[in-house]
Amino acid sequence: MSGDNNSDPSAPYFNSIGTPTEVAGESINFTVVANDPNGMNLTLSFDGNLGPNLNPFTAGASFDTFSGNFTWATDVNDAGTYSVRFIATNNAVPPQSSHVDVTIRVLSLTEVGQTLYIMHCQNCHGANGAGGSASLVQCSTEISIREALGLVQGVGGVSAMSGIAGQMDSPTSDIQAIAYFLQNVNPTPNFCGNN
Ligand code: HEC
Structure with a gap:
Protein backbone atom coordinates (compact mmCIF):
# COMPACT_ATOMS: atom_id res chain seq x y z
CA MET A 1 0.00 0.00 0.00
CA SER A 108 17.97 2.48 -23.58
CA LEU A 109 20.12 -0.35 -24.83
CA THR A 110 23.03 2.12 -24.94
CA GLU A 111 22.60 2.87 -21.24
CA VAL A 112 22.48 -0.81 -20.35
CA GLY A 113 25.42 -1.59 -22.61
CA GLN A 114 27.50 1.21 -21.12
CA THR A 115 26.91 -0.03 -17.58
CA LEU A 116 27.94 -3.55 -18.58
CA TYR A 117 30.94 -2.30 -20.56
CA ILE A 118 32.21 -0.32 -17.57
CA MET A 119 31.71 -3.35 -15.33
CA HIS A 120 33.34 -5.98 -17.56
CA CYS A 121 35.55 -4.35 -20.18
CA GLN A 122 36.69 -0.80 -19.45
CA ASN A 123 39.67 -1.75 -17.26
CA CYS A 124 41.52 -3.12 -20.25
CA HIS A 125 39.86 -1.55 -23.29
CA GLY A 126 39.51 2.00 -21.96
CA ALA A 127 36.61 4.41 -21.71
CA ASN A 128 34.06 4.01 -24.51
CA GLY A 129 36.13 1.31 -26.17
CA ALA A 130 38.86 3.75 -27.19
CA GLY A 131 41.65 1.45 -26.05
CA GLY A 132 43.74 1.06 -22.94
CA SER A 133 46.14 -1.71 -21.98
CA ALA A 134 44.29 -3.73 -24.65
CA SER A 135 43.28 -2.69 -28.15
CA LEU A 136 40.45 -0.36 -29.06
CA VAL A 137 37.14 -2.16 -29.40
CA GLN A 138 34.93 0.59 -30.80
CA CYS A 139 32.47 -0.85 -33.31
CA SER A 140 32.99 -4.45 -32.13
CA THR A 141 30.20 -6.73 -33.26
CA GLU A 142 28.40 -9.26 -31.14
CA ILE A 143 30.16 -12.12 -32.88
CA SER A 144 33.66 -10.63 -32.44
CA ILE A 145 32.97 -10.16 -28.73
CA ARG A 146 31.67 -13.72 -28.44
CA GLU A 147 34.82 -14.97 -30.14
CA ALA A 148 37.13 -12.95 -27.90
CA LEU A 149 35.24 -14.26 -24.86
CA GLY A 150 35.77 -17.83 -26.03
CA LEU A 151 32.06 -18.50 -26.57
CA VAL A 152 32.32 -19.54 -30.22
CA GLN A 153 33.11 -23.18 -30.78
CA GLY A 154 36.34 -23.75 -32.66
CA VAL A 155 37.66 -20.23 -32.02
CA GLY A 156 40.20 -19.81 -29.25
CA GLY A 157 39.18 -16.92 -27.01
CA VAL A 158 41.56 -14.25 -25.71
CA SER A 159 43.20 -15.79 -22.66
CA ALA A 160 43.18 -12.47 -20.76
CA MET A 161 39.39 -12.49 -21.16
CA SER A 162 38.68 -15.99 -19.93
CA GLY A 163 36.23 -16.02 -17.06
CA ILE A 164 34.48 -12.76 -17.98
CA ALA A 165 31.47 -14.42 -19.61
CA GLY A 166 31.00 -16.45 -16.42
CA GLN A 167 30.60 -13.24 -14.45
CA MET A 168 27.73 -12.00 -16.62
CA ASP A 169 24.16 -12.46 -15.45
CA SER A 170 22.91 -13.32 -18.91
CA PRO A 171 25.79 -13.43 -21.43
CA THR A 172 23.62 -13.44 -24.57
CA SER A 173 21.70 -10.26 -23.86
CA ASP A 174 24.62 -8.63 -22.01
CA ILE A 175 26.92 -9.07 -25.02
CA GLN A 176 24.19 -7.78 -27.31
CA ALA A 177 23.89 -4.62 -25.21
CA ILE A 178 27.68 -4.12 -25.03
CA ALA A 179 27.96 -4.46 -28.81
CA TYR A 180 25.12 -1.99 -29.27
CA PHE A 181 26.90 0.46 -26.96
CA LEU A 182 30.26 0.06 -28.72
CA GLN A 183 28.66 0.64 -32.11
CA ASN A 184 26.75 3.73 -31.08
CA VAL A 185 28.98 5.46 -28.54
CA ASN A 186 31.14 7.35 -31.05
CA PRO A 187 29.50 10.66 -31.90
CA THR A 188 31.07 10.86 -35.36
CA PRO A 189 28.33 10.08 -37.87
CA ASN A 190 28.69 6.72 -39.53
CA PHE A 191 31.88 6.01 -37.54
CA CYS A 192 31.04 2.31 -37.51
CA GLY A 193 29.27 2.33 -40.88
CA ASN A 194 26.00 1.49 -39.18
CA ASN A 195 24.05 4.71 -39.15
C1 HEC B 1 41.68 -8.33 -18.43
C2 HEC B 1 41.71 -7.46 -19.58
C3 HEC B 1 40.55 -7.55 -20.56
C4 HEC B 1 39.22 -7.41 -20.27
C5 HEC B 1 38.57 -7.16 -18.92
C6 HEC B 1 38.53 -7.51 -21.54
N1 HEC B 1 39.43 -7.69 -22.54
FE1 HEC B 1 38.96 -7.83 -24.52
N2 HEC B 1 40.93 -8.21 -24.92
C7 HEC B 1 41.94 -8.20 -24.01
C8 HEC B 1 43.19 -8.54 -24.69
C9 HEC B 1 44.56 -8.62 -24.03
C10 HEC B 1 42.85 -8.76 -26.04
C11 HEC B 1 43.80 -9.21 -27.16
C12 HEC B 1 44.05 -8.10 -28.15
C13 HEC B 1 44.66 -6.90 -27.51
O1 HEC B 1 45.78 -6.95 -27.04
O2 HEC B 1 44.00 -5.90 -27.44
C14 HEC B 1 41.42 -8.54 -26.14
C15 HEC B 1 40.71 -8.63 -27.33
C16 HEC B 1 39.39 -8.29 -27.50
C17 HEC B 1 38.69 -8.26 -28.74
C18 HEC B 1 39.27 -8.60 -30.08
C19 HEC B 1 39.90 -7.33 -30.59
C20 HEC B 1 40.59 -7.52 -31.91
O3 HEC B 1 41.23 -6.54 -32.33
O4 HEC B 1 40.50 -8.59 -32.50
C21 HEC B 1 37.42 -7.83 -28.50
C22 HEC B 1 36.31 -7.64 -29.51
C23 HEC B 1 37.34 -7.62 -27.09
N3 HEC B 1 38.54 -7.89 -26.49
C24 HEC B 1 36.21 -7.17 -26.45
C25 HEC B 1 36.08 -7.13 -25.06
C26 HEC B 1 34.84 -6.85 -24.39
C27 HEC B 1 33.53 -6.49 -25.08
C28 HEC B 1 35.09 -6.96 -23.06
C29 HEC B 1 34.10 -6.87 -21.94
C30 HEC B 1 33.03 -7.84 -22.02
C31 HEC B 1 36.50 -7.26 -22.90
N4 HEC B 1 37.05 -7.37 -24.13
C32 HEC B 1 37.15 -7.39 -21.69
C33 HEC B 1 41.85 -7.90 -22.67
C34 HEC B 1 40.66 -7.73 -21.99
Missing part, protein backbone atom coordinates in the same frame (compact mmCIF):
# COMPACT_ATOMS: atom_id res chain seq x y z
CA SER A 2 3.03 2.28 -0.17
CA GLY A 3 2.40 5.45 -2.15
CA ASP A 4 -1.37 5.57 -1.62
CA ASN A 5 -2.46 9.19 -1.36
CA ASN A 6 -5.39 8.49 0.95
CA SER A 7 -4.50 7.48 4.51
CA ASP A 8 -8.13 7.19 5.67
CA PRO A 9 -8.32 3.65 7.14
CA SER A 10 -11.63 3.02 5.37
CA ALA A 11 -10.32 4.08 1.93
CA PRO A 12 -9.21 1.61 -0.76
CA TYR A 13 -5.52 0.76 -0.83
CA PHE A 14 -3.09 -0.79 -3.30
CA ASN A 15 -0.65 -3.66 -3.17
CA SER A 16 2.84 -2.32 -3.82
CA ILE A 17 3.82 -2.14 -7.50
CA GLY A 18 7.38 -0.87 -7.17
CA THR A 19 9.17 0.76 -10.12
CA PRO A 20 8.77 -1.48 -13.16
CA THR A 21 12.01 -1.29 -15.17
CA GLU A 22 12.82 -2.88 -18.52
CA VAL A 23 15.19 -2.47 -21.41
CA ALA A 24 13.62 -0.78 -24.44
CA GLY A 25 12.27 -3.47 -26.77
CA GLU A 26 11.12 -5.75 -23.94
CA SER A 27 7.59 -6.13 -22.57
CA ILE A 28 6.39 -4.64 -19.31
CA ASN A 29 3.51 -6.41 -17.57
CA PHE A 30 2.20 -6.00 -14.06
CA THR A 31 -1.09 -6.27 -12.26
CA VAL A 32 -2.61 -3.51 -10.18
CA VAL A 33 -4.32 -4.94 -7.12
CA ALA A 34 -6.58 -2.65 -5.10
CA ASN A 35 -8.31 -3.69 -1.89
CA ASP A 36 -11.14 -2.26 0.14
CA PRO A 37 -10.97 -2.53 3.95
CA ASN A 38 -14.76 -2.98 4.15
CA GLY A 39 -15.05 -5.39 1.24
CA MET A 40 -16.75 -2.85 -1.01
CA ASN A 41 -16.68 -3.24 -4.79
CA LEU A 42 -13.89 -1.29 -6.42
CA THR A 43 -13.66 0.34 -9.81
CA LEU A 44 -10.22 0.96 -11.29
CA SER A 45 -9.33 3.84 -13.54
CA PHE A 46 -6.06 5.37 -14.73
CA ASP A 47 -4.41 8.54 -15.97
CA GLY A 48 -1.17 8.63 -17.93
CA ASN A 49 -1.18 12.34 -18.50
CA LEU A 50 0.69 13.42 -15.38
CA GLY A 51 3.79 15.17 -16.66
CA PRO A 52 6.63 15.97 -16.56
CA ASN A 53 7.25 12.29 -17.20
CA LEU A 54 6.07 10.67 -20.42
CA ASN A 55 2.65 9.09 -20.89
CA PRO A 56 2.98 5.32 -21.47
CA PHE A 57 -0.47 5.10 -23.10
CA THR A 58 0.40 7.41 -25.97
CA ALA A 59 3.45 5.18 -26.46
CA GLY A 60 1.32 2.05 -26.83
CA ALA A 61 0.66 0.76 -23.31
CA SER A 62 -2.77 -0.47 -22.30
CA PHE A 63 -4.54 -1.02 -19.02
CA ASP A 64 -7.47 -3.38 -18.45
CA THR A 65 -9.63 -1.80 -15.73
CA PHE A 66 -11.36 -5.14 -15.06
CA SER A 67 -8.34 -7.40 -14.55
CA GLY A 68 -5.95 -4.65 -13.44
CA ASN A 69 -3.43 -5.85 -16.03
CA PHE A 70 -1.01 -3.29 -17.41
CA THR A 71 0.69 -4.43 -20.62
CA TRP A 72 3.19 -2.68 -22.84
CA ALA A 73 5.39 -4.13 -25.56
CA THR A 74 7.95 -1.33 -25.68
CA ASP A 75 10.01 -0.70 -28.78
CA VAL A 76 13.66 0.26 -28.98
CA ASN A 77 12.81 3.95 -29.25
CA ASP A 78 10.73 4.06 -26.07
CA ALA A 79 13.60 4.70 -23.62
CA GLY A 80 12.56 7.20 -20.96
CA THR A 81 10.77 7.72 -17.66
CA TYR A 82 7.00 7.34 -17.66
CA SER A 83 4.32 7.94 -15.05
CA VAL A 84 0.86 6.57 -14.56
CA ARG A 85 -1.73 7.11 -11.84
CA PHE A 86 -4.03 4.24 -10.89
CA ILE A 87 -7.21 5.15 -9.09
CA ALA A 88 -9.47 2.83 -7.09
CA THR A 89 -12.97 4.00 -6.14
CA ASN A 90 -15.36 2.07 -3.93
CA ASN A 91 -19.16 2.08 -3.95
CA ALA A 92 -19.63 3.64 -0.53
CA VAL A 93 -22.01 6.62 -0.31
CA PRO A 94 -20.32 8.95 -0.90
CA PRO A 95 -17.63 6.93 -2.76
CA GLN A 96 -14.07 6.92 -1.46
CA SER A 97 -11.07 6.74 -3.69
CA SER A 98 -7.30 6.43 -3.48
CA HIS A 99 -4.65 6.65 -6.10
CA VAL A 100 -1.10 5.50 -6.47
CA ASP A 101 1.46 7.02 -8.86
CA VAL A 102 3.78 4.54 -10.50
CA THR A 103 7.02 5.39 -12.28
CA ILE A 104 8.02 3.10 -15.13
CA ARG A 105 11.57 3.16 -16.42
CA VAL A 106 12.45 2.08 -19.94
CA LEU A 107 16.22 1.90 -20.29
Whole structure:
Protein backbone atom coordinates (compact mmCIF):
# COMPACT_ATOMS: atom_id res chain seq x y z
CA MET A 1 0.00 0.00 0.00
CA SER A 2 3.03 2.28 -0.17
CA GLY A 3 2.40 5.45 -2.15
CA ASP A 4 -1.37 5.57 -1.62
CA ASN A 5 -2.46 9.19 -1.36
CA ASN A 6 -5.39 8.49 0.95
CA SER A 7 -4.50 7.48 4.51
CA ASP A 8 -8.13 7.19 5.67
CA PRO A 9 -8.32 3.65 7.14
CA SER A 10 -11.63 3.02 5.37
CA ALA A 11 -10.32 4.08 1.93
CA PRO A 12 -9.21 1.61 -0.76
CA TYR A 13 -5.52 0.76 -0.83
CA PHE A 14 -3.09 -0.79 -3.30
CA ASN A 15 -0.65 -3.66 -3.17
CA SER A 16 2.84 -2.32 -3.82
CA ILE A 17 3.82 -2.14 -7.50
CA GLY A 18 7.38 -0.87 -7.17
CA THR A 19 9.17 0.76 -10.12
CA PRO A 20 8.77 -1.48 -13.16
CA THR A 21 12.01 -1.29 -15.17
CA GLU A 22 12.82 -2.88 -18.52
CA VAL A 23 15.19 -2.47 -21.41
CA ALA A 24 13.62 -0.78 -24.44
CA GLY A 25 12.27 -3.47 -26.77
CA GLU A 26 11.12 -5.75 -23.94
CA SER A 27 7.59 -6.13 -22.57
CA ILE A 28 6.39 -4.64 -19.31
CA ASN A 29 3.51 -6.41 -17.57
CA PHE A 30 2.20 -6.00 -14.06
CA THR A 31 -1.09 -6.27 -12.26
CA VAL A 32 -2.61 -3.51 -10.18
CA VAL A 33 -4.32 -4.94 -7.12
CA ALA A 34 -6.58 -2.65 -5.10
CA ASN A 35 -8.31 -3.69 -1.89
CA ASP A 36 -11.14 -2.26 0.14
CA PRO A 37 -10.97 -2.53 3.95
CA ASN A 38 -14.76 -2.98 4.15
CA GLY A 39 -15.05 -5.39 1.24
CA MET A 40 -16.75 -2.85 -1.01
CA ASN A 41 -16.68 -3.24 -4.79
CA LEU A 42 -13.89 -1.29 -6.42
CA THR A 43 -13.66 0.34 -9.81
CA LEU A 44 -10.22 0.96 -11.29
CA SER A 45 -9.33 3.84 -13.54
CA PHE A 46 -6.06 5.37 -14.73
CA ASP A 47 -4.41 8.54 -15.97
CA GLY A 48 -1.17 8.63 -17.93
CA ASN A 49 -1.18 12.34 -18.50
CA LEU A 50 0.69 13.42 -15.38
CA GLY A 51 3.79 15.17 -16.66
CA PRO A 52 6.63 15.97 -16.56
CA ASN A 53 7.25 12.29 -17.20
CA LEU A 54 6.07 10.67 -20.42
CA ASN A 55 2.65 9.09 -20.89
CA PRO A 56 2.98 5.32 -21.47
CA PHE A 57 -0.47 5.10 -23.10
CA THR A 58 0.40 7.41 -25.97
CA ALA A 59 3.45 5.18 -26.46
CA GLY A 60 1.32 2.05 -26.83
CA ALA A 61 0.66 0.76 -23.31
CA SER A 62 -2.77 -0.47 -22.30
CA PHE A 63 -4.54 -1.02 -19.02
CA ASP A 64 -7.47 -3.38 -18.45
CA THR A 65 -9.63 -1.80 -15.73
CA PHE A 66 -11.36 -5.14 -15.06
CA SER A 67 -8.34 -7.40 -14.55
CA GLY A 68 -5.95 -4.65 -13.44
CA ASN A 69 -3.43 -5.85 -16.03
CA PHE A 70 -1.01 -3.29 -17.41
CA THR A 71 0.69 -4.43 -20.62
CA TRP A 72 3.19 -2.68 -22.84
CA ALA A 73 5.39 -4.13 -25.56
CA THR A 74 7.95 -1.33 -25.68
CA ASP A 75 10.01 -0.70 -28.78
CA VAL A 76 13.66 0.26 -28.98
CA ASN A 77 12.81 3.95 -29.25
CA ASP A 78 10.73 4.06 -26.07
CA ALA A 79 13.60 4.70 -23.62
CA GLY A 80 12.56 7.20 -20.96
CA THR A 81 10.77 7.72 -17.66
CA TYR A 82 7.00 7.34 -17.66
CA SER A 83 4.32 7.94 -15.05
CA VAL A 84 0.86 6.57 -14.56
CA ARG A 85 -1.73 7.11 -11.84
CA PHE A 86 -4.03 4.24 -10.89
CA ILE A 87 -7.21 5.15 -9.09
CA ALA A 88 -9.47 2.83 -7.09
CA THR A 89 -12.97 4.00 -6.14
CA ASN A 90 -15.36 2.07 -3.93
CA ASN A 91 -19.16 2.08 -3.95
CA ALA A 92 -19.63 3.64 -0.53
CA VAL A 93 -22.01 6.62 -0.31
CA PRO A 94 -20.32 8.95 -0.90
CA PRO A 95 -17.63 6.93 -2.76
CA GLN A 96 -14.07 6.92 -1.46
CA SER A 97 -11.07 6.74 -3.69
CA SER A 98 -7.30 6.43 -3.48
CA HIS A 99 -4.65 6.65 -6.10
CA VAL A 100 -1.10 5.50 -6.47
CA ASP A 101 1.46 7.02 -8.86
CA VAL A 102 3.78 4.54 -10.50
CA THR A 103 7.02 5.39 -12.28
CA ILE A 104 8.02 3.10 -15.13
CA ARG A 105 11.57 3.16 -16.42
CA VAL A 106 12.45 2.08 -19.94
CA LEU A 107 16.22 1.90 -20.29
CA SER A 108 17.97 2.48 -23.58
CA LEU A 109 20.12 -0.35 -24.83
CA THR A 110 23.03 2.12 -24.94
CA GLU A 111 22.60 2.87 -21.24
CA VAL A 112 22.48 -0.81 -20.35
CA GLY A 113 25.42 -1.59 -22.61
CA GLN A 114 27.50 1.21 -21.12
CA THR A 115 26.91 -0.03 -17.58
CA LEU A 116 27.94 -3.55 -18.58
CA TYR A 117 30.94 -2.30 -20.56
CA ILE A 118 32.21 -0.32 -17.57
CA MET A 119 31.71 -3.35 -15.33
CA HIS A 120 33.34 -5.98 -17.56
CA CYS A 121 35.55 -4.35 -20.18
CA GLN A 122 36.69 -0.80 -19.45
CA ASN A 123 39.67 -1.75 -17.26
CA CYS A 124 41.52 -3.12 -20.25
CA HIS A 125 39.86 -1.55 -23.29
CA GLY A 126 39.51 2.00 -21.96
CA ALA A 127 36.61 4.41 -21.71
CA ASN A 128 34.06 4.01 -24.51
CA GLY A 129 36.13 1.31 -26.17
CA ALA A 130 38.86 3.75 -27.19
CA GLY A 131 41.65 1.45 -26.05
CA GLY A 132 43.74 1.06 -22.94
CA SER A 133 46.14 -1.71 -21.98
CA ALA A 134 44.29 -3.73 -24.65
CA SER A 135 43.28 -2.69 -28.15
CA LEU A 136 40.45 -0.36 -29.06
CA VAL A 137 37.14 -2.16 -29.40
CA GLN A 138 34.93 0.59 -30.80
CA CYS A 139 32.47 -0.85 -33.31
CA SER A 140 32.99 -4.45 -32.13
CA THR A 141 30.20 -6.73 -33.26
CA GLU A 142 28.40 -9.26 -31.14
CA ILE A 143 30.16 -12.12 -32.88
CA SER A 144 33.66 -10.63 -32.44
CA ILE A 145 32.97 -10.16 -28.73
CA ARG A 146 31.67 -13.72 -28.44
CA GLU A 147 34.82 -14.97 -30.14
CA ALA A 148 37.13 -12.95 -27.90
CA LEU A 149 35.24 -14.26 -24.86
CA GLY A 150 35.77 -17.83 -26.03
CA LEU A 151 32.06 -18.50 -26.57
CA VAL A 152 32.32 -19.54 -30.22
CA GLN A 153 33.11 -23.18 -30.78
CA GLY A 154 36.34 -23.75 -32.66
CA VAL A 155 37.66 -20.23 -32.02
CA GLY A 156 40.20 -19.81 -29.25
CA GLY A 157 39.18 -16.92 -27.01
CA VAL A 158 41.56 -14.25 -25.71
CA SER A 159 43.20 -15.79 -22.66
CA ALA A 160 43.18 -12.47 -20.76
CA MET A 161 39.39 -12.49 -21.16
CA SER A 162 38.68 -15.99 -19.93
CA GLY A 163 36.23 -16.02 -17.06
CA ILE A 164 34.48 -12.76 -17.98
CA ALA A 165 31.47 -14.42 -19.61
CA GLY A 166 31.00 -16.45 -16.42
CA GLN A 167 30.60 -13.24 -14.45
CA MET A 168 27.73 -12.00 -16.62
CA ASP A 169 24.16 -12.46 -15.45
CA SER A 170 22.91 -13.32 -18.91
CA PRO A 171 25.79 -13.43 -21.43
CA THR A 172 23.62 -13.44 -24.57
CA SER A 173 21.70 -10.26 -23.86
CA ASP A 174 24.62 -8.63 -22.01
CA ILE A 175 26.92 -9.07 -25.02
CA GLN A 176 24.19 -7.78 -27.31
CA ALA A 177 23.89 -4.62 -25.21
CA ILE A 178 27.68 -4.12 -25.03
CA ALA A 179 27.96 -4.46 -28.81
CA TYR A 180 25.12 -1.99 -29.27
CA PHE A 181 26.90 0.46 -26.96
CA LEU A 182 30.26 0.06 -28.72
CA GLN A 183 28.66 0.64 -32.11
CA ASN A 184 26.75 3.73 -31.08
CA VAL A 185 28.98 5.46 -28.54
CA ASN A 186 31.14 7.35 -31.05
CA PRO A 187 29.50 10.66 -31.90
CA THR A 188 31.07 10.86 -35.36
CA PRO A 189 28.33 10.08 -37.87
CA ASN A 190 28.69 6.72 -39.53
CA PHE A 191 31.88 6.01 -37.54
CA CYS A 192 31.04 2.31 -37.51
CA GLY A 193 29.27 2.33 -40.88
CA ASN A 194 26.00 1.49 -39.18
CA ASN A 195 24.05 4.71 -39.15
C1 HEC B 1 41.68 -8.33 -18.43
C2 HEC B 1 41.71 -7.46 -19.58
C3 HEC B 1 40.55 -7.55 -20.56
C4 HEC B 1 39.22 -7.41 -20.27
C5 HEC B 1 38.57 -7.16 -18.92
C6 HEC B 1 38.53 -7.51 -21.54
N1 HEC B 1 39.43 -7.69 -22.54
FE1 HEC B 1 38.96 -7.83 -24.52
N2 HEC B 1 40.93 -8.21 -24.92
C7 HEC B 1 41.94 -8.20 -24.01
C8 HEC B 1 43.19 -8.54 -24.69
C9 HEC B 1 44.56 -8.62 -24.03
C10 HEC B 1 42.85 -8.76 -26.04
C11 HEC B 1 43.80 -9.21 -27.16
C12 HEC B 1 44.05 -8.10 -28.15
C13 HEC B 1 44.66 -6.90 -27.51
O1 HEC B 1 45.78 -6.95 -27.04
O2 HEC B 1 44.00 -5.90 -27.44
C14 HEC B 1 41.42 -8.54 -26.14
C15 HEC B 1 40.71 -8.63 -27.33
C16 HEC B 1 39.39 -8.29 -27.50
C17 HEC B 1 38.69 -8.26 -28.74
C18 HEC B 1 39.27 -8.60 -30.08
C19 HEC B 1 39.90 -7.33 -30.59
C20 HEC B 1 40.59 -7.52 -31.91
O3 HEC B 1 41.23 -6.54 -32.33
O4 HEC B 1 40.50 -8.59 -32.50
C21 HEC B 1 37.42 -7.83 -28.50
C22 HEC B 1 36.31 -7.64 -29.51
C23 HEC B 1 37.34 -7.62 -27.09
N3 HEC B 1 38.54 -7.89 -26.49
C24 HEC B 1 36.21 -7.17 -26.45
C25 HEC B 1 36.08 -7.13 -25.06
C26 HEC B 1 34.84 -6.85 -24.39
C27 HEC B 1 33.53 -6.49 -25.08
C28 HEC B 1 35.09 -6.96 -23.06
C29 HEC B 1 34.10 -6.87 -21.94
C30 HEC B 1 33.03 -7.84 -22.02
C31 HEC B 1 36.50 -7.26 -22.90
N4 HEC B 1 37.05 -7.37 -24.13
C32 HEC B 1 37.15 -7.39 -21.69
C33 HEC B 1 41.85 -7.90 -22.67
C34 HEC B 1 40.66 -7.73 -21.99
